[in-house]
Amino acid sequence: MSSDINSVELSVIVPVYNEELNIDYLFERLLSVLETLDTSYEIVCVNDGSKDNTLKCLIEHHHRNPVIKVVNLSRNFGKEVALSAGLDYATGAAVVPIDADLQDPPELIKELVEKWREGYDVVYATRRSRGEESWLKQMTANAFYKIIGKMSRVPIPRNTGDFRLLDRRVVEAIKQMPERTRFMKGLFAWVGFKQTSVLFDRPQRYKGTTTWNYWRLWNFAIDGITSFSFLPLKVWSYVGVTISLLSFLYATFLIYRTLLYGVDLPGYASIMVAILFLGGIQLVTLGIIGEYLSRVYEEVKGRPLYLVRDAYGFKNNGEEGIGNRD
Helix, strand or coil: CCCCHHHCCEEEEEEECCCCCCHHHHHHHHHHHHCCCCCCEEEEEEECCCCCCHHHHHHHHHHHCCCEEEEEECCCCCHHHHHHHHHHHCCCCEEEECCCCCCCCHHHHHHHHHHHHCCCCEEEEEEEECCCCCHHHHHHHHHHHHHHHHHCCCCCCCCEEEEEEEEHHHHHHHHCCCCCCCCHHHHHHHCCCCEEEEEEECCCCCCCCCCCCHHHHHHHHHHHHHHHCCHHHHHHHHHHHHHHHHHHHHHHHHHHHHHHHCCCCCCHHHHHHHHHHHHHHHHHHHHHHHHHHHHHHHHHHCCCCCCEEEEECCCCCCCCCCCEEC
């Protein structure tokens, strides 16, 4: 990492995974915007174990332009961890995470910086429209934000990704959070500070295909909910009390009916329905407890959040386990 944090005013973090097709055009647009800001800047690219020629392209751009710096992780750790690595290595007074697929328009950075200079600590980019996403993707995204908005004590802005500007004070606060299951949108909201938003229309991906399928999005949503809400754990106490109360009332009704009309032949169907229903409730409860327990297990192992194989463009070897630097 750079030894002098104040030497750079603006850091742009770009987590990349198999983005070979987008790299050239990304830097073309990104540099054209940054050069108009009349400020010192750096671009910190975090290669998250790409399997194509992404790393090679990044290194070539670094040698052509030293403001482009590269952190090469030892394997694929996931976007949230790659973004965290970028925050660790970024040295600017303000930091802007941005996606490499150009669905986050680099031209919006100028507006983010203007809001920052007005005194805001966090300026997040909110999607006014979501491009040409399918109705299912839009429906599930809206449902997720509604659910987590109801369940979490931390207000998480809707239709807002990682694209935002963070003041150095906010970055340092986020770096104090060591959790392994990282829902960055929630962490950005949790730290507070003075925040505002900027609206934009989200374009389509420039080239390539996204790796975010519905299964990954489902697990991402679970990570977000379990990281910022205990409600899934607490609700089962109330479900249990409700079922117990209903069972008591039903038992009272059966006793009363038996005293009045005698004993009926027990119904096989009703017994099976009750057993299957209660069994299903118990399995769902155990599953939710398992989700939280697995995250506790991940935390207590205490493994590093990420490992760096090599890095390019940084002066000091400031992290344990980092490989070659030039």
